[in-house]
Amino acid sequence: MNLLSHLINGLSLGSVYAIxxxxxxxxxxxAKMLNFAHGDVxxxxxxxxxxxxxxxxxxxxxxxxxxxxxTALGVSIEKLAYKPLRQAPSLAVLITAIGVSxxxxxxxxxxxxxNPKVYTSLVPNHxxxxxxxxxxxxxxxxxxxxxxxxxxxxxxxxxxxxxxGKGMRAVSEDKGAAQLxxxxxxxxxxxxxxIGAALAGVAGCLFCSTYTLIMPTTGAMPGxxxxxxxxxxxxxxxxxxxxxxxxLGIIEILGKxxxxxxxxxxxxxxxxxxxxxxxxxxxxxxxxQEKV
Numbered sequence: 001m002n003l004l005s006h007l008i009n010g011l012s013l014g015s016v017y018a019i020x021x022x023x024x025x026x027x028x029x030x031a032k033m034l035n036f037a038h039g040d041v042x043x044x045x046x047x048x049x050x051x052x053x054x055x056x057x058x059x060x061x062x063x064x065x066x067x068x069x070x071t072a073l074g075v076s077i078e079k080l081a082y083k084p085l086r087q088a089p090s091l092a093v094l095i096t097a098i099g100v101s102x103x104x105x106x107x108x109x110x111x112x113x114x115n116p117k118v119y120t121s122l123v124p125n126h127x128x129x130x131x132x133x134x135x136x137x138x139x140x141x142x143x144x145x146x147x148x149x150x151x152x153x154x155x156x157x158x159x160x161x162x163x164x165g166k167g168m169r170a171v172s173e174d175k176g177a178a179q180l181x182x183x184x185x186x187x188x189x190x191x192x193x194x195i196g197a198a199l200a201g202v203a204g205c206l207f208c209s210t211y212t213l214i215m216p217t218t219g220a221m222p223g224x225x226x227x228x229x230x231x232x233x234x235x236x237x238x239x240x241x242x243x244x245x246x247x248l249g250i251i252e253i254l255g256k257x258x259x260x261x262x263x264x265x266x267x268x269x270x271x272x273x274x275x276x277x278x279x280x281x282x283x284x285x286x287x288x289q290e291k292v
Contacts, residue, residue, distance in 0.1 A: 039223015
């Protein structure tokens with residue numbers, strides 16, 4: 001039954017990756033840019049919730065504060081750093097994103113120091129025994145998986161049913177045609193950053209509830225792995241981001257359990273390379289043919 005326990009832990013970790021990957025894939029799908037500062041927005045959300053709970057606030061209030069601050073930060077980054085580069089080459093945007101990531105880490109270092117802080121879990125440290133005690137499931141794993149399912153369902157409904165969501169799909173398909181139909185491309189991209197940053201705030205709280213140390217570089221590796229998950233599932237595909245995140249979490253946990261804890265990250269990226277060699281667009285991605 002150890003395998004079942006590892007699968008549940010993999011689902012929990014993969015759910016966090018999936019929530020983060022949704023931010024990457026939405027921004028890429030609509031703005032056609034890679035926001036490598038997304039991982040550091042996760043770190044900011046974790047710090048905000050940490051200090052809120054340290055100040056005596058309820059965990060739900062701490063999560064809301066983290067989402068609020070991350071939303072403001074994400075929209076500000078888009079307005080100040082990315083909007084002026086809307087027509088710039090993709091390399092310029094990529095370098096800017098790396099620069100924004102470095103700036104956020106350095107600001108966090110100045111504000112909160114380099115010493116790791118012990119994050120207080122959002123939920124009590126309870127463990128449930130299933131199948132006669134053969135399988136143990138932590139409460140934070142149940143909360144994380146449930147949060148991922150709820151977020152995915154809400155986001156799918158928002159994209160397919162609301163006017164703003166339909167506008168986002170239109171901008172993703174053809175910005176010029178969307179503008180002719182009266183859709184604000186800049187406004188749509190700002191909404192996309194807003195949603196992605198809010199999800200980053202939630203992901204930061206959930207990730208640090210499981211892996212309890214928080215520092216200025218906390219968001220770096222989860223951000224890279226979530227980007228990997230988005231590519232794995234098919235960058236630009238919302239279901240692909242969720243599928244990629246879940247699979248990535250399971251592969252990482254199983255790699256740690258049955259192969260090597262030191263090589264688990266290498267195994268994750270090796271699987272990604274194999275998938276991309278077989279299907280370059282990712283598991284659920286669509287192959288786009290460019291017209292010459």
